Amino acid sequence: MRFLILKIAMFTGLLVLALALFIVQVWNGSYYRTLGDKNRIRLIPMEAPRGRVFDRNHRALATNRPSYDVVATPEDVHRDEYPRLSKLLGLTEAAIKQRMSASREYPFAPAVIEEDVSQEIAFKIEERRPELPGVSIRVSGRRFYPYQQTASHLIGFIGKINSAEYEKLHENQLLYGMNSLVGRMGLEKVYDEKLRGERGGRQIEVNARGNMVRLLSEKTPVPGEDLTMTIDLEFQKKIMDLIQGQHAAVAVLDLDTDELLALASSPSYDPNVFVSPGASKERLAFLKDEASPLVDRGVSSAYPPGSVFKLVTALAGLETGKITPSTTFHCTGLFHLTPNSVPRKCWFARGHGDMNVYEALERSCNVFFYSVGKRLSPDDIAEYARMLGLGEAMRLETSNIAPGLVPDSAWKKKRLKEKWYQGETLSFAIGQGYLLTSPVQILRMTSIIAKDGEIVEPHLIRWPEGEGEAPHEHKRLSIKKANFEIVKQGMFQVVQSDYGTGQLGRVDFGHMAAKTGTAQAPPLNSHAWMTGFFPYEHPKLAFAVFVEHGGSGGIAGARIVKGMLETWRDMYGQKVA
Amino acid sequence: MVRKWLKDTNWSLVVAMTALSIIGIIFIRSASYRDPAEYDVKQMVWASAGLVVFFLVPFVGYRRLLSVSYLLYVISLVLLVWVMVAGHTRLGAQRWIGIGPIIIQPSEFAKIATIMTLANFLGSHHSWEKKNSIILIALVLAFVPQILIMRQPDLGSSLLFVPMVIVLLFLWGIPYRYMIGAAVLGLSAVPILWSILKEYQKKRILVFLNPNLDPLGAGYTALQSKIAVGSGGLFGKGLLHGTQSQLQFVPEHHTDFIFCVLGEEWGYLGAALLLFCYAALFNAIFEVIGQTTDQRAKLLAAGILTVLFSQVMINVGMSIGLLPITGLTLPLISYGGSSFIMTALALGLVLSIHKERSIF
Numbered sequence: 001m002r003f004l005i006l007k008i009a010m011f012t013g014l015l016v017l018a019l020a021l022f023i024v025q026v027w028n029g030s031y032y033r034t035l036g037d038k039n040r041i042r043l044i045p046m047e048a049p050r051g052r053v054f055d056r057n058h059r060a061l062a063t064n065r066p067s068y069d070v071v072a073t074p075e076d077v078h079r080d081e082y083p084r085l086s087k088l089l090g091l092t093e094a095a096i097k098q099r100m101s102a103s104r105e106y107p108f109a110p111a112v113i114e115e116d117v118s119q120e121i122a123f124k125i126e127e128r129r130p131e132l133p134g135v136s137i138r139v140s141g142r143r144f145y146p147y148q149q150t151a152s153h154l155i156g157f158i159g160k161i162n163s164a165e166y167e168k169l170h171e172n173q174l175l176y177g178m179n180s181l182v183g184r185m186g187l188e189k190v191y192d193e194k195l196r197g198e199r200g201g202r203q204i205e206v207n208a209r210g211n212m213v214r215l216l217s218e219k220t221p222v223p224g225e226d227l228t229m230t231i232d233l234e235f236q237k238k239i240m241d242l243i244q245g246q247h248a249a250v251a252v253l254d255l256d257t258d259e260l261l262a263l264a265s266s267p268s269y270d271p272n273v274f275v276s277p278g279a280s281k282e283r284l285a286f287l288k289d290e291a292s293p294l295v296d297r298g299v300s301s302a303y304p305p306g307s308v309f310k311l312v313t314a315l316a317g318l319e320t321g322k323i324t325p326s327t328t329f330h331c332t333g334l335f336h337l338t339p340n341s342v343p344r345k346c347w348f349a350r351g352h353g354d355m356n357v358y359e360a361l362e363r364s365c366n367v368f369f370y371s372v373g374k375r376l377s378p379d380d381i382a383e384y385a386r387m388l389g390l391g392e393a394m395r396l397e398t399s400n401i402a403p404g405l406v407p408d409s410a411w412k413k414k415r416l417k418e419k420w421y422q423g424e425t426l427s428f429a430i431g432q433g434y435l436l437t438s439p440v441q442i443l444r445m446t447s448i449i450a451k452d453g454e455i456v457e458p459h460l461i462r463w464p465e466g467e468g469e470a471p472h473e474h475k476r477l478s479i480k481k482a483n484f485e486i487v488k489q490g491m492f493q494v495v496q497s498d499y500g501t502g503q504l505g506r507v508d509f510g511h512m513a514a515k516t517g518t519a520q521a522p523p524l525n526s527h528a529w530m531t532g533f534f535p536y537e538h539p540k541l542a543f544a545v546f547v548e549h550g551g552s553g554g555i556a557g558a559r560i561v562k563g564m565l566e567t568w569r570d571m572y573g574q575k576v577a
Numbered sequence: 578m579v580r581k582w583l584k585d586t587n588w589s590l591v592v593a594m595t596a597l598s599i600i601g602i603i604f605i606r607s608a609s610y611r612d613p614a615e616y617d618v619k620q621m622v623w624a625s626a627g628l629v630v631f632f633l634v635p636f637v638g639y640r641r642l643l644s645v646s647y648l649l650y651v652i653s654l655v656l657l658v659w660v661m662v663a664g665h666t667r668l669g670a671q672r673w674i675g676i677g678p679i680i681i682q683p684s685e686f687a688k689i690a691t692i693m694t695l696a697n698f699l700g701s702h703h704s705w706e707k708k709n710s711i712i713l714i715a716l717v718l719a720f721v722p723q724i725l726i727m728r729q730p731d732l733g734s735s736l737l738f739v740p741m742v743i744v745l746l747f748l749w750g751i752p753y754r755y756m757i758g759a760a761v762l763g764l765s766a767v768p769i770l771w772s773i774l775k776e777y778q779k780k781r782i783l784v785f786l787n788p789n790l791d792p793l794g795a796g797y798t799a800l801q802s803k804i805a806v807g808s809g810g811l812f813g814k815g816l817l818h819g820t821q822s823q824l825q826f827v828p829e830h831h832t833d834f835i836f837c838v839l840g841e842e843w844g845y846l847g848a849a850l851l852l853f854c855y856a857a858l859f860n861a862i863f864e865v866i867g868q869t870t871d872q873r874a875k876l877l878a879a880g881i882l883t884v885l886f887s888q889v890m891i892n893v894g895m896s897i898g899l900l901p902i903t904g905l906t907l908p909l910i911s912y913g914g915s916s917f918i919m920t921a922l923a924l925g926l927v928l929s930i931h932k933e934r935s936i937f
Contacts (some may be wrong), residue, residue, distance in 0.1 A: 003866060020897060022845060025848065025898045026845050029809070203797070
C-alpha cells in the first residue's frame with residue numbers, strides 16, 4: 001500500500017516537472033528565445049559610492065568626486081571604431097585593444113578603456129555615440145582626499161583589488177567585484193567593509209547595437225557609511241607645518257574624552273597620487289623615497305624611548321617600596337655597578353650631587369635611575385611598563401600598529417638564548433637597551449599618569465550612538481595615587497623649574513608637566529622625545545612628540561611642544577581660560 | 578551460465594541506465610568540446626568503470642553487502658571527517674579527498690552507505706514493535722552524515738538525506754500521526770535551520786525567492802539557465818548549437834547545469850525523452866521492489882530510488898527556476914567519476930535484488 005502511494009507520488013512529480021518544462025520551453029519558449037538569441041541580457045555592475053570620512057568639525061578628509069570613464073562592451077565594438085577612438089582619446093589602437101581584452105567579471109560586461117577623462121572628451125564621445133556602438137561614458141565616483149598630506153597616514157588610500165584577494169573575497173559578490181577598489185592602508189583599510197557599501201547592478205535587455213531596451217531587474221547600490229574622526233584637521237595641519245622637513249611624530253589626546261585631537265607624522269605623502277590613474281611616477285617616488293613617507297612614525301614604528309621611560313622606573317621603584325620620596329642618591333657623574341665594572345656616565349659629567357626622585361626627574365639624572373634600577377629586577381620594570389601599555393599593540397582604529405618591545409629575562413632567554421645581565425637592567429631603567437615604544441604608546445602612558453592611573457584607551461573614530469565599542473568602564477591601575485602625584489610633581493619641575501630639562505617648552509598661559517628624552521641611536525644623532533600634559537592643575541591635553549634623530553629632547557622636542565600648545569591656545573584657548 | 582545471467586539481469590533497468598549514460602556523454606561533449614580537459618573522454622572511462630561495477634555487484638550479492646553495512650557506514654563517516662581535515666578545496670567547499678591520483682567525493686559514498694545501513698537496520702525490525710527508539714536511531718543514523726556533509730559545505734547533497742529518511746520511515750510503517758507531527762515540528766524548526774545555514778546559502782534561498790536581490794550573482798545564474806532551457810523551444814537549437822550554454826553564460830554546465838545544455842539543444846522533446854528514461858528507470862526499480870519479499874531489499878531499493886528521484890527533481894527544477902540553486906548532479910548524466918560510479922553501484926544493488934528475488 002505504502003509503496004503504491006510512493007509510486008503514485010513519484011510519477012506525479014515527474015509529470016509536474018514535464019508540465020513545468022512544457023510551460024518554460026514551449027509555452028514561453030519564444031520569449032526566452034528572444035532573450036537568448038543574441039544574448040540580449042547584459043549585466044551592468046553598479047559600484048556603491050564609498051563612505052566619506054570627516055574630522056570632528058565635519059571637514060572632509062576623504063570624499064568622492066565625479067569622474068568620467070570611457071567604457072566599451074568589446075562584443076559590440078566594430079573594427080573601424082578603433083581609429084576613431086584612438087584619435088579621440090590620444091591612445092594607440094594597440095593600447096585600446098589591450099584594455100578591451102582585460103578579463104571581465106561577466107560576458108558582455110563593459111571594459112574600461114580610459115579612466116577619468118576630461119569633461120570635454122566625455123561630451124565629444126557622447127555626441128558621437130551613433131558612430132561608436134558599444135562605447136559609452138560612465139560617471140563614477142573617484143576617491144579624493146582634500147587635505148592631501150595632512151592626515152594621510154590616518155586615512156590611507158584605496159587601490160584596485162588584486163586577483164588573489166578577489167579569489168578570496170568574491171564569494172560575496174555584492175561587496176567585491178573583479179575591478180573593485182579596496183582599502184590599502186589606514187582607515188580605508190580597517191573600515192573597508194563599512195565604507196564600501198554594497199554593489200548593485202542591473203540586468204538589462206539590449207538590442208543588437210548594445211543599447212538598452214528594457215530594464216529586467218535592478219538592485220540599487222547601498223552607499224557606504226560615513227565615518228567621523230576625532231581629529232581636528234586644521235589643528236593637525238598646523239602641527240604638520242611645525243614638523244615639516246623633520247622625521248617626526250606628534251600625538252595629542254583630549255583627556256576629557258580620550259579622543260585623539262592630532263596624530264601627525266612627517267614626512268608624509270599625498271594619498272591622491274594612489275587613486276589617480278595618471279600619477280604612477282609620483283607613486284613610485286613615494287614608495288622609493290628613503291625617508292619612507294608611507295610609514296606612520298606615530299603608530300607603526302617603535303623606537304627606544306630614552307629618559308621618557310624614567311617615569312616608569314620611578315613608578316616601579318616607588319610602588320615596590322624600593323625608594324621613597326625622601327630616598328636620595330649621590331650623583332658624581334659616574335655610576336659603578338660593582339667596584340670593578342666599567343663606570344656608566346650621567347649625561348651631566350660634573351654630577352648632579354644629592355638627588356631625590358623629584359630632582360632626578362626634573363634634571364633627568366641617570367645615576368639616580370641606575371641606582372633605582374640596581375634595586376629592581378628587570379621583570380619588575382617590565383611589569384610596570386606593561387601596566388602602562390608598553391610592549392603590546394594598542395587598540396586603535398588604524399592599520400599597522402607597532403607593538404613595541406618590553407624585554408624581560410624570559411624574553412631574553414627565549415629570543416637570544418642568553419641570561420639577563422644586571423648591566424642591562426641599568427640601560428632598561430633609563431629607557432635604552434632592547435626597549436622599543438611607539439609615540440602613541442608613550443602618549444597613552446602619559447595620559448594614564450595624568451589621570452592618576454585611570455586606564456586610557458585613545459580612539460580615532462566617533463561612532464554614532466549605539467555603534468562601535470561600548471564605552472569602557474573607568475578602570476584604574478593598582479598603583480597608589482600618591483605615587484602618581486610624586487611623578488607628576490617631578491614632571492611639573494621638568495618644565496617649570498629653572499633646572500628642568502624641558503624648560504624650553506614652557507608657555508606663559510599655564511603650567512605644563514612633561515618629561516624629555518634623548519635616546520641614543522648610534523651611529524646617528526639621538527632621537528628626541530618629549531611627553532606631558534597640560535595644564536598641570538586640571539589636565540586637559542596629553543601629548544607625545546618624537547623627532548627621529550632630532551638630537552636633544554629638551555631642545556628639538558620642547559620647541560615643537562611649545563609651538564603645538566600655542567597653536568592649541570589660539571584655536572581652543574577661549575574655552576580653556 | 579550465460580543463459581542464467583541473461584535471465585537474472587533486469588533488462589529494462591540496463592536499457593534505461595545505458596540510454597541515460599549515452600545521453601550524458603553526448604551532452605558532456607557538447608558542454609565541453611572546447612575545453613582541453615576532454616571531459617567526454619573521461620566520462621566514457623567513468624561510465625565503463627560504472628558498468629563493470631554495476632554488473633559485478635550481483636556476483637557479490639546485496640545480502641553480503643548489507644551484512645557489512647555498519648562497517649561501510651563507519652568508513653564513510655571516517656572519510657567525511659577526513660575530508661574536513663585534509664580535503665581539497667574547490668569552489669570554496671571542501672568536498673574532495675585525494676588517494677594517490679584518484680580524487681573522490683566521500684559524500685557520494687556516504688549516501689549509499691547510509692541507505693544500506695538504514696535499510697538493514699529498519700528492515701530487521703518490524704514496525705509493529707512500536708518502539709520509538711528504532712525511529713530515533715534511524716534518524717540519528719541519517720543525521721550524522723548529513724551534518725558532516727552540510728559542514729563541507731555541500732547543502733545539495735546533505736538535503737538528499739531528508740527525503741531519504743522520510744521515505745524509508747514511511748515505507749517501514751511509521752504511524753501516520755508521527756509523520757504529521759514531524760511535519761508540524763519541521764515547519765516550526767525552520768528558523769533554527771535558517772540560522773545554521775552559511776551566509777551564501779541563505780543568500781541563494783533569498784535570491785531564489787526574489788531574484789532581484791542579486792542580479793549579478795545567483796540571480797544571474799538562475800535567469801541565464803532559465804533562458805537556456807526556455808530558448809530551446811520544442812525542438813531545440815541542435816546539438817552543439819546552444820548559444821547560451823556554449824558561450825558560458827551558465828556556469829558548471831558540464832556538471833550541475835548540464836540539463837541547460839540538453840534543454841537548449843534538444844528542446845522540450847529532448848527534455849521529455851530524458852524524463853521518460855528516468856521514468857523507465859524508476860519503473861524498473863519499482864518492479865524489482867514488487868518482486869522481492871525481503872523487507873530489507875525493498876527498503877534498500879526504495880532508498881536508492883528516492884535519492885535518484887530527488888536528485889532529478891531538484892536538478893531539473895533548479896534549472897528552470899522552480900527550486901533554489903543547490904549544487905547537485907543529474908544522476909548518470911552530469912560529469913563526475915564519484916557520482917557516476919556510486920550511482921552505478923546503487924543500481925547494481927537493485928540488480929542484485931532482482932537476481933535474488935526467488936531466494937526465500
